[in-house]
Amino acid sequence: MKKVIVPIGPYHPLFEEPEYFALYCDGERVVDVEWIAGYNHRGIEKISESKHWDQITFLVERICGICSTSHPIAYCNAVEDLAKVEIPERAKYIRCIIGELERIHSHLLWVGLAGHFLGYNTVFMWAWKYREPILDIMEMITGNRNHYAMMKIGGVRRDIDDAYIPIIRKILEDLKPKLNMLTNAVLDDPVLAARLKGVGVLTDKDIKEFGALGPVARASGLDIDVRRDSPHAAYDLVEWKVITQNEGDVFARAVVRLLECFESMKIIEQCLDNLKGKKGEISIDVRNIPPGEGIGHYEAPRGECFHYVRSDGTGSPLRHKIRAPSFNNIPTFKASCIGETISDVTIILAGVDPCYCCTERAIVAYDVNTQKKILDGSDFIRLSQEKTRKIEKEIGVAPSRWEEKNWERDN
Amino acid sequence: MVLSLRKKALKKSLFVFHLSTGSCNNCDIEILDCLTPRFDIERFGITLAGSVKHADVLLVTGIGTLKNIERVKKLYQQMPKPGFVVAIGSCACTGGMFRDGYTMAGPLDKIIPVDVYIPGCPPKPEAMIAGIVKLLNSIK
Amino acid sequence: MDTLETIKKRFSDRIINIKIHSDIRIYIEIDKKDLLDFAKFIFNDMDARFITATGVDNLDSMEVLYHFSIDREDVIVSLRVLLDREDPVIESLTPVVKGALNIEKEMYELLGIKFLNHPELKRFLLTEEYPEGVFPLRKDSQKGKK
Numbered sequence: 001m002k003k004v005i006v007p008i009g010p011y012h013p014l015f016e017e018p019e020y021f022a023l024y025c026d027g028e029r030v031v032d033v034e035w036i037a038g039y040n041h042r043g044i045e046k047i048s049e050s051k052h053w054d055q056i057t058f059l060v061e062r063i064c065g066i067c068s069t070s071h072p073i074a075y076c077n078a079v080e081d082l083a084k085v086e087i088p089e090r091a092k093y094i095r096c097i098i099g100e101l102e103r104i105h106s107h108l109l110w111v112g113l114a115g116h117f118l119g120y121n122t123v124f125m126w127a128w129k130y131r132e133p134i135l136d137i138m139e140m141i142t143g144n145r146n147h148y149a150m151m152k153i154g155g156v157r158r159d160i161d162d163a164y165i166p167i168i169r170k171i172l173e174d175l176k177p178k179l180n181m182l183t184n185a186v187l188d189d190p191v192l193a194a195r196l197k198g199v200g201v202l203t204d205k206d207i208k209e210f211g212a213l214g215p216v217a218r219a220s221g222l223d224i225d226v227r228r229d230s231p232h233a234a235y236d237l238v239e240w241k242v243i244t245q246n247e248g249d250v251f252a253r254a255v256v257r258l259l260e261c262f263e264s265m266k267i268i269e270q271c272l273d274n275l276k277g278k279k280g281e282i283s284i285d286v287r288n289i290p291p292g293e294g295i296g297h298y299e300a301p302r303g304e305c306f307h308y309v310r311s312d313g314t315g316s317p318l319r320h321k322i323r324a325p326s327f328n329n330i331p332t333f334k335a336s337c338i339g340e341t342i343s344d345v346t347i348i349l350a351g352v353d354p355c356y357c358c359t360e361r362a363i364v365a366y367d368v369n370t371q372k373k374i375l376d377g378s379d380f381i382r383l384s385q386e387k388t389r390k391i392e393k394e395i396g397v398a399p400s401r402w403e404e405k406n407w408e409r410d411n
Numbered sequence: 412m413v414l415s416l417r418k419k420a421l422k423k424s425l426f427v428f429h430l431s432t433g434s435c436n437n438c439d440i441e442i443l444d445c446l447t448p449r450f451d452i453e454r455f456g457i458t459l460a461g462s463v464k465h466a467d468v469l470l471v472t473g474i475g476t477l478k479n480i481e482r483v484k485k486l487y488q489q490m491p492k493p494g495f496v497v498a499i500g501s502c503a504c505t506g507g508m509f510r511d512g513y514t515m516a517g518p519l520d521k522i523i524p525v526d527v528y529i530p531g532c533p534p535k536p537e538a539m540i541a542g543i544v545k546l547l548n549s550i551k
Numbered sequence: 552m553d554t555l556e557t558i559k560k561r562f563s564d565r566i567i568n569i570k571i572h573s574d575i576r577i578y579i580e581i582d583k584k585d586l587l588d589f590a591k592f593i594f595n596d597m598d599a600r601f602i603t604a605t606g607v608d609n610l611d612s613m614e615v616l617y618h619f620s621i622d623r624e625d626v627i628v629s630l631r632v633l634l635d636r637e638d639p640v641i642e643s644l645t646p647v648v649k650g651a652l653n654i655e656k657e658m659y660e661l662l663g664i665k666f667l668n669h670p671e672l673k674r675f676l677l678t679e680e681y682p683e684g685v686f687p688l689r690k691d692s693q694k695g696k697k
Contacts, residue, residue, distance in 0.1 A: 035653075038676035039478050040433045043512035046687055050511070059508055065437020065533065081576065109440065112447075128447035146437045146533055211601045211650030224600070229622045230575070295576055295618070295627050297602075306618070308605050323603035328650055478678045513687040514677070 003031070006342065008349070021333070021349070028341045033333045048320040053079060053289055056320070057151050060307070063322065065146055066106045069098050070300030071307070071322070072151035077232055077296025078307040079153045083289055090280040091155035092234040093271040098142070098150050099233065099298070100264040100271075105134040106301035107257040108179075110353045111186065114254065117346050118195055119385030123186065130178050133171045140164060155283025165272050172265055183258045194391045196251035200336040200348035203248060210335070211328045214303025215256045216352050220248035226299040238270040250351040257353075289313070300325055302353050326354050343383040418493055418550050421467050424456035425543070428466035428490070432483055432517070433509075434473030437533040438500040442470055450536045457543065468495045468546070471525075474502045474509045475517030487523045495526045495546055499539065504528045554597070554626045561592055568631075578616075580631040583641050586617075589630055590647050593619050599628070601648045606658040608689045613639040613664060634664065643669035661688040 006023040019039060024032040044063060048056050060071040073095060080087065087095075108131040115123025135145045141160050142148035150156050186192060207217045217224055225242045227235040243259045245252035291313040297306045303325030310319045329352040336348050431439050445452045446459060460466040463486045475483065487496070496519075501507040503519045510518075519525055529542040555577055559566070565588075568580035581589055593599045602618040613634040620627050634641060643666035644651040655666045656675040663686040666672060677687075686692060 036675070037653075038514075038678075039476060040431075040473075041476060041478070041514050041676040042433055042474060042509045043514050043687060044509075047509065047512055062435045062437075062508065062532070065435045065440055068435075068437065081573070084573070125448055128444065129449065132444075132447075132449045145535060146440070208600070209649040211648070224622050230625045293572070293578070295629070297620075297627075304602070306602050308616070308618070310607065319605070319607045321603070321605040323654075327603070327653065331650065331653060477681065513692075 008345075019354070023337070023342070023345060025342060028343075030337050030340055030342065030345060033337050035330060035333065045320055045322060049316060049318070052315050053153060053317070056317070057153070058149060060322065061147050061149065061151075063324065066109065067102065067300040067302065067305065067324075068147050069102050069150065070298050070305045071324075073099060073233070074296045074298040074300075074305040074307045075309070075320075076151050076153050077298060078294045078309045079286075079289060079296070080294070081296055082292050082294025082309060082311060083153075083286055085154055085284065085286055087155050088281040088284060089234075090159075090275065090278070091282050092237070093274050094156045094160055094282065095151065095233040096235065096238070097160065097268050097271045097275075098138075098148060098156075100267045101134055101137060103264045103301045104261045105131045105138075106353075107261050108134070110257060110350075111182070111254065114250075114347065114350055115186075117350050117384055118192065119388040120192075123182075126182055130175060130182065133175055137168050137171055140167065152283055154286040155281070157283070159282050160275055162276060165276050168272060169269070172268065176262075176265065179258075179261055183261075186254060186258065190395050191388060191392050193251065194395065195388055196249065196254065196347065197247070198249050199344050200250050200340065200351050201248045202332055202336050206332060206335040207248075210332045212303070212332050212352075213325045213328055214299065214301070215253050215260070216303065216329050216332065218242065218244045219252035219256045221246040226297050226304045230297065232298070234271060234274075235267075237274070238267050240267050250347055253351050253353075302326055303329060326352070330354050343387045346384040415551075421493065422547055422550055424458075425468050425547070426458060426460040426466045427468045427470050428460050428463045428486075429470045430463075430472070430483065430486060432471060432473035432479040432503070432519070433476035433514070434500065434502055438472035438502075441533045441536050441539065442472070442499065445536045445539055450540065452540060452543075463489050464491065466490055466494065468497060468543075470497050470499055471503050471519050471523075472499045473517075474506055474512070474515055475519055475522050476514045477516045478514070480516045480522050483519075483522055496523055497527045497529060497542065497546065498525045499529045499542075500534060501530055501532045504530050507532065554621055554624055554628060557597060558589075558593070558628070562589065565589075575626050576629075577626065578629045578631055580633070583632045583634060586630065586632055586644070587642055587647060590617065590619075590644055593628060593630075594648055597621060601644075601650050602627070604644070604651065604654045604658065606662040606664055606688070608636070608662060609633075610636070610690055612636050613662065615641060615658070615664065617644065639664040640667060641665070642667050645669055660686075662686050663689065 004025045006025050008021040008023060020036040022034040023030050048059055051059055057072045057075060060075045061068045063071050108127045112124040112127030138148060139145050141164055142150050150158060202220050204220050204222050207220045207222050221244060223242060223244050228242055240263045243256050243263060245255055289311045291311055293310045295308050297304050305325060306323040308321040309317045312318045332352060337345055340348060429442050444450060469490055498504050498519045502509060506515060506518045509515055527542050527546045529539055531538055565585050566579055566581060570578040594601060599619040599621045602620050605616040607614040613636050615632045617630040618627055632641060643655055645655060655669055658664045659666060659672050660674055660677055
């Protein structure tokens with residue numbers, strides 16, 4: 001039978017970062033997926049070996065722009081495990097606040113992009129609009145919209161002033177009804193349900209074999225969350241619960257991410273309660289890192305970030321191993337994409353919220369035999385969007401006028 | 412004559428193509444942020460193009476890894492001329508903290524000619540818009 | 552400390568060395584021929600989650616650490632295997648844990664550790680033009696270091 005290789009990437013509008021997937025297709029069906037990485041490989045583990053322990057927090061921050069506080073937290077956990085240091089309580093709450101704010105903005109970002117791939121640009125614009133206030137809070141308390149530079153071995157770099165707390169509360173309070181509206185709009189939409197339910201299913205057995213993490217694992221019924229299982233920062237001092245779903249499809253992953261935003265808000269509010277009106281140390285001095293080895297992990301928005309450091313007592317680590325969540329999540333495509341149609345692959349690939357910067361764009365499809373171009377970059381998103389329109393017609397839901405206008409303009 | 416006419420037309424509506432050559436993703440997200448309601452650069456006629464063949468401006472982020480340089484050069488050749496290249500972020504401008512890495516092939520101006528540099532880690536969306544405006548003003 | 556006791560009971564005589572860094576971080580040194588037995592027991596019978604593997608160049612030997620997490624007890628067990636630096640060869644873990652596929656590929660190209668019975672041992676991160684036999688994460692490779 002004639003097989004067609006459909007390369008996705010390395011430069012493709014689906015991803016912000018360069019990455020390459022080769023889909024082996026038989027007609028509309030995908031029969032195999034190959035992943036070739038390295039377009040984003042910057043050799044951070046090696047660079048880390050020549051930096052000072054304190055400088056590395058800034059380096060690991062730049063592994064990924066979206067989880068730019070998860071890597072420093074995991075790294076600090078690792079060094080603190082090595083040096084057997086306990087951080088002050090106030091620093092614990094501040095770590096939690098920054099980490100959870102990041103989770104909200106990261107999940108909203110994903111919801112927006114997923115909406116875009118499905119042809120719902122309204123969702124894209126909404127989600128990204130509601131993400132802005134979170135970045136405003138970040139800018140207010142840390143000085144930068146992204147790359148916050150808040151983490152430090154032994155605590156945090158900056159305190160959260162009492163004057164900021166009511167402002168943060170106000171912003172979160174204003175965000176809640178909007179987020180509620182967005183959640184309900186996504187969950188109750190019959191077309192989204194038709195597009196996402198039963199697509200890209202991963203069973204709990206697949207998850208265990210590939211070692212998938214985070215919302216992908218929790219959407220398949222696996223109740224794992226490093227924040228609860230391995231208490232660090234202030235996660236054992238506040239009340240919250242782990243969100244799980246059992247279906248394992250893309251829809252369940254969206255549900256997990258959206259509901260997690262509310263849990264994050266709960267955590268932030270409780271942490272703010274514990275910061276208000278109190279004074280205390282925000283960091284302790286860690287001068288010398290003794291020889292030895294340490295492991296630290298943290299639940300980033302996409303799953304567990306894992307850092308391993310080894311010291312020989314000098315100023316920089318002997319070895320620094322970094323494992324980002326997407327490194328384990330991306331190979332699950334082998335289980336979830338096979339047997340699906342090409343138009344669904346877009347959303348399945350996006351469904352695990354892949355982050356190639358952590359792990360380390362133009363789709364052009366060529367016929368294997370003739371090397372003739374069949375489809376190109378935007379065609380894949382178009383295919384995906386066309387399918388949504390088709391389902392809309394079948395169900396009898398009219399797209400909003402704005403979407404329709406955009407659709408006509410683009411095609 | 413034809414070229415200057417084209418440049419004149421280009422000033423009215425820029426189509427940008429966004430290219431990451433080994434970045435940390437943050438600049439890329441801030442570029443997308445420029446398109447969303449808070450900043451909304453579509454007001455000025457600037458929009459993202461799906462293919463480089465439709466683009467007037469190449470927005471490049473990242474250090475330029477060894478695996479990427481061939482593709483960056485190819486995409487630059489495919490861009491219709493007159494076109495402009497904007498290096499966004501410290502990585503694309505200088506290599507930043509990755510300048511010593513073993514896969515480093517950049518910074519960007521070693522690979523392709525660059526017209527505008529927008530430094531920052533990441534540059535704020537306002538800085539990006541200011542950079543593009545400076546580019547527009549410099550087109551004669 | 553149930554985890555350590557269980558492993559000790561099952562493989563009493565095959566453990567070379569145990570280092571207990573703290574209650575929740577355990578490093579067990581084993582011989583490379585025992586790796587698959589240990590991994591099968593920890594991954595299948597003790598229901599652990601495979602996190603990742605770390606390759607380290609010690610200058611006199613090559614070291615591979617396999618990290619497993621037992622989430623319900625909050626314990627991370629790391630299996631430490633020492634290999635000959637001149638000819639580092641070890642059995643692949645991929646037949647037991649599918650998730651080890653890519654990390655072994657990465658160690659193969661960045662540290663030069665060979666994995667027997669690995670389904671697709673080839674270049675993954677570096678370019679085709681990158682010189683053969685130069686492993687950037689080895690300590691004697693100065694490239695990438697200031």
